[in-house]
Amino acid sequence: MAKINYITHDNQTHTIDVQNGLTVMEGAVQNDIPGIDADCGGSMACATCHVYVEEKWLDKIPKAEEAEVDMIDMAFEPKNNSRLSCQLIMSDELDGLIVTTPAKQS
Numbered sequence: 098m099a100k101i102n103y104i105t106h107d108n109q110t111h112t113i114d115v116q117n118g119l120t121v122m123e124g125a126v127q128n129d130i131p132g133i134d135a136d137c138g139g140s141m142a143c144a145t146c147h148v149y150v151e152e153k154w155l156d157k158i159p160k161a162e163e164a165e166v167d168m169i170d171m172a173f174e175p176k177n178n179s180r181l182s183c184q185l186i187m188s189d190e191l192d193g194l195i196v197t198t199p200a201k202q203s
């Protein structure tokens with residue numbers, strides 16, 4: 098189990114315990130976190146699971162593969178800390194992870 102802090106664009110924080118091995122997207126969907134629709138179910142084909150990862154966590158998560166980077170380019174307002182939450186797999190090392198959802202996905 099690891100905690101994820103999901104912050105919506107209007108600054109509401111939702112702190113959820115997510116089982117190791119699940120993705121940040123699955124944790125959001127299972128707990129009705131607003132702002133992560135995950136239309137494609139995690140196959141990297143929609144970008145509706147786009148999140149901004151708090152800077153201090155960026156070096157703790159694996160770098161995005163090329164296909165993820167391409168999909169992020171199509172997301173709403175991508176930034177340097179943009180990731181697809183369906184590609185972020187939870188583990189104890191990520192306990193306390195902070196992600197923010199973009200305004201367009203709310």
Ligand code: FES
Nearest residue numbers: 137139141144183
């Ligand atoms: S759920 Fe569609 S790209 Fe992540």
